[in-house]
Amino acid sequence: MLLDYKNDYEKISMGLLSFVPDLKDVSRLQDEMDWYQSKEDHKLYLWKSEDTQDIIAVIGVEIGNDMVLLRHISINPSFRNEGISYKILASLERRFPQKKIMGTLETASLIAKWENKKYEQHSLETDEKGED
Template sequence: MLIRYKPDYQKITMGLLSYVPDLKETSRLTNEMQWYDQEENRQLFLWKSQETGDLAGVIGIEEEDEIILLRHIAINPSYRDEGMAYSMLDALNKTCSPKRIVGTLETASLITKWQRETEKP
């Protein structure tokens, strides 16, 4: 289940975002968190595992008129290979519909795979 970021979740969010290769350094990670806080069209969502209740993933988006730009997606390594990324994108799609989700250079291949998977009969 997707949960909107709140300051109470800052430490867990920073921990999850630190799995993104470009955000391993604390200063870069702190700057990115501030970047999301500066504008209303930038948002972080956390993924709460329904099986365990743990916060296991994070999505960072930038919302425009007709699109949602997926800037970051990170999942706790303990939960990888469970289809969680697709579940997170499905939930984001429902939350932000009818806007179309697109990716950055880093996230575009995941978006393409997810779109192909959701289009299967």
């Protein structure tokens, strides 16, 4: 479940963001946290596991007129390779249905894989229904 960032989540957010290679340095990490909190169109969201009810991931986005730019995504290493990033992106897409989800140089490949998976799934569902 995608949760809006609150100040109560600062430590967990910083802990998760510290897994991002560019944000290992504490002062750089604090600058990034400040950046996300400085403007209305910069947002952090946290992901709560449906199984454990723990916060296991964080994403940072920049919201534009017709797009949402995924700047950061960080998942607790214990929960990686379980498809959580795709669930997070699907939830983000539901939250901003009129906007295109885009990626930075660091996140663009994840977005492309997610888009391909969505396309394949849609094609499978269409084939099963006998539609063209």
